[in-house]
Amino acid sequence: MKMAPANRRTLGITMAFLAIFASMLACGSSDNNLNSSNNDSYDDTEAGNEASAECIDGLIIGETTRDEIIEQYGDPLNAGEEDAYETMLYYSDFPGQYSSVIVEDEVVIMANFILEDGNDLGLSYVLSMFGDPQETTFSNYLQGSLTYLYPNQGKALVASPETDVVFIYQCFEPMSLKRYMDTWGRNLPTDNLYQK
């Protein structure tokens, strides 16, 4: 495990995220609505076939390199290597919560961003942009939150349908729902963890 000095630099997520949506609108990405799948099975025939798109602030999954991340955001708080992955952690707007960029062979393959409070990014707005999620499942972030999955678009959200707030935005290489659930979504709760 490599350790780097703590860098109290947070990713400027909100503005970048809003900019991405604007660019998506311009590119017509919102036309790529997906049908919801059966919750009981994840059909592997739905292979990811969408081209990689900008995730946030110029970050492109599969293209942006580790060095470019460091150049843009600074040294990570922690850079841990495990198996084939390297996870680079950055402070978020919330103490104890870290945005992460995962690198394989020096290239970013996944990014998980904790969005700022009051980011004015309503879930209903995001859903109108992304379309119906391919799958919706529970979340372990806080009571009432759900995970909205768009594996074919290489995106996932953690959000509250009640308060219309998006908490987490995730980018990865487009893939099938089954592959997502076998990899990045391996530990997603399929039952509601919250009893009260």
Add this chain to the structure above:
Amino acid sequence: MMKFKPKFQFLVIFSILITLCFSSTNLVLAQGSQSITATGQIWRPDASDFYNLPFTLAFSPAGGDVNGGVNWYQEFTEADGSIISINTNWVFTGTFAGGDGGTVTGTMSGTAEIKGYPTFYYSGPWRGNLYANGIGEGVYDATVQAAGESSSGQFTWEVSYPADAFSAGLNQNISAEYITATYGITVANEAAPGGKKPWTDHELGLLNDVLKELPAAFLNNISITSIVRAVEYIDTAGQPDPTTFGVFRPKSNTIEIFDFATTAFTFQDDPNGDKEFKATILHELTHSLQYKKDEYSNFDNPYKSPLLQSYMDATTPLTAVDTGIWESGWTYFEKRGEGGGWKSFEDEANQSPTDYGRTDPLEDMSESVMMYVYDPQRLRDNSPLRYNFIKDQIFGGAEYENGTRK
């Protein structure tokens, strides 16, 4: 020592019949107070002839002083036409620990004035049953000594009630309107779509039990517009979940309490689930603390709450720092290809008091507050850091014993 022995055989037969056919008398709720008046009769078991005396005790189910007595006057006509009168006035004072069972202990003193009979000396036991509303009984046992006309002694009353029935009648004065007027929280008390249903009188009493014990430091920092009873939780996917206790809805500042909250689950000393019900209410109230931003709004993300952040800081054990400064206390991060999740880096002497509290920091804090009030020793044992933070930062120094403020 002479025995007090009037020669009224008919009275013996009468007394035996009454003893055998002992009928309960009603529990009488003192209007406007949390007090039960239990009534019954006592008798001398060691005498060939004895009296049944009507006996009354008033006591609070929450514990405290017990007051009561016997005030009984009776005249008897002897065969020769003479009249003997007995005027008994005993005052009983004692204490009760509170709850649905236990022992009332105390002393009695008074007079038993006999007219038409030359002397009155007595020493011995009196026993009897006390009933309250036919739902339970206690065995009364006293030793009384009399000298002349005065008498004194000690008594105990072993109270034994079905807990539910014991407390069921105690809160008849607590209405939904009372809760609203007293605490500014609207109690939704009508059946409505989505399984919503009225509160029972007993549940309203439990709700009041929770709210009345909370200090201003707590109540002033929550925003609850309504509290609702419902059959079961309908999750965000629209599916019913019958094993959910309650939920706080930040958008509407509403709490919903579900049937499952009446199930004894968390506490060992909770035979009828009342403590679970109250603890669930407090758990959800604590979520309101976490979301409240100001008088007019909530945080979009409750992890932005300064109170929650202070809680996370205060309960972070520095000794847990092992592999890096970020791995300390509650952390949320991507688990290297397995998805994001919460993990608490903490030592054994500083843990959330329940398994459920290990779900995330919000649930940790709500469970800890719940334990602070309803099982403070368990919280102290699990995490002195949590106990002290909650005491100082949430309850303004107020401490609790089994749900009651010290």
